[in-house]
Amino acid sequence: MSRxxxxxxxxxxxxxxxxxxxxxFLQSFFTHxxxxxxxxxxxxxxxxxxxxxxxxxPEGDVTQSGFITPIIQTINxxxxxxxxxxxxxxxxxxxxxxxxxxxxxxxxxxxxxxRFTANEIAYIRRLLDAMFETNNTPTRxxxxxxxxxxxxxxxxxxxxxxxxASMVDEDVQLQAADTGITIGEADxxxxxxxxxxxxxxxxxxxxxxxxxALMELHSYxxxxxxxxxxxxDDEPMIRIRDCEGxxxxxxxxxxCNNRECGVRWHDRCANQYxxxxxxxxxxxxxxxxxxxxxxxVGERAxxxxxxxxxxxxxxxxxQMDEDEDEDE
Ligand SMILES: [Zn+2]
Ligand SMILES: [Zn+2]
Numbered sequence: 001m002s003r004x005x006x007x008x009x010x011x012x013x014x015x016x017x018x019x020x021x022x023x024x025f026l027q028s029f030f031t032h033x034x035x036x037x038x039x040x041x042x043x044x045x046x047x048x049x050x051x052x053x054x055x056x057x058p059e060g061d062v063t064q065s066g067f068i069t070p071i072i073q074t075i076n077x078x079x080x081x082x083x084x085x086x087x088x089x090x091x092x093x094x095x096x097x098x099x100x101x102x103x104x105x106x107x108x109x110x111x112x113x114x115r116f117t118a119n120e121i122a123y124i125r126r127l128l129d130a131m132f133e134t135n136n137t138p139t140r141x142x143x144x145x146x147x148x149x150x151x152x153x154x155x156x157x158x159x160x161x162x163x164x165a166s167m168v169d170e171d172v173q174l175q176a177a178d179t180g181i182t183i184g185e186a187d188x189x190x191x192x193x194x195x196x197x198x199x200x201x202x203x204x205x206x207x208x209x210x211x212x213a214l215m216e217l218h219s220y221x222x223x224x225x226x227x228x229x230x231x232x233d234d235e236p237m238i239r240i241r242d243c244e245g246x247x248x249x250x251x252x253x254x255x256c257n258n259r260e261c262g263v264r265w266h267d268r269c270a271n272q273y274x275x276x277x278x279x280x281x282x283x284x285x286x287x288x289x290x291x292x293x294x295x296x297v298g299e300r301a302x303x304x305x306x307x308x309x310x311x312x313x314x315x316x317x318x319q320m321d322e323d324e325d326e327d328e
Pocket of ligand 2: 256257258261262263284285286287288289
């Protein structure tokens, strides 16, 4: 805590000083849970201006690295003993940076259990299974679901077997008690998850996990849907992989044109890696296959025929030329 002096006004607050600005900014996270960088800019500008009305603080001065990051570092130092942290991640689809207040000791699944009934939680598990098992096969890594299919999961399929080995026992127990919910109840759960920034709905109408859910659930997802090798002959099923560039989880992006290869990228990370190379020079860093950037992870994998994944320039250009930075 600062020593009761007036907080800094025009300058970036000193990292040691926890001021009015940090306090009010943290409160906006308690209210909203999740804020995109475009939502943060007016909030911080307003806080700075409220503190010193004679000198309005322009939104343009709220830059990510120069302004927001140091403020969040100071807040995180304060939150440390409470096991909370403000984290940020880039939305893989919109490329927008999203900040979320996350609990470091309990993931979203645990927290959802305090807000939904047991049958609703069982529904949310079926939703995740549909996204990460049914709609996520070696040839079609969609990791998303259409709203109508999501509603249809309201009733459990009685003898359905979860392929996730670690969950078999637990699933059997849950299924015994799980009588399902109505489609109306399923839609209400979906709406609540959307409002909570746990799910997002894309322009082409697919539900996928929003940045907040990915920030909180990445270990849960890997533990649940990735297998570990039991013996040497066993090729474990890896359903969820990290980006070759930034090492964050990929649920929307591109994959190596060699189907056997585990390399995955976010569009932007692939762009950065391959920028300036000729088409033949765009070789996978692991298997050296020439990659067209036209084999997708995420909802685009549901639309594109994936029989022959080599070649193809047009779709790559469409996907691989957006590269903007928000720190300007
Ligand atoms: Zn990446
Ligand atoms: Zn490869």
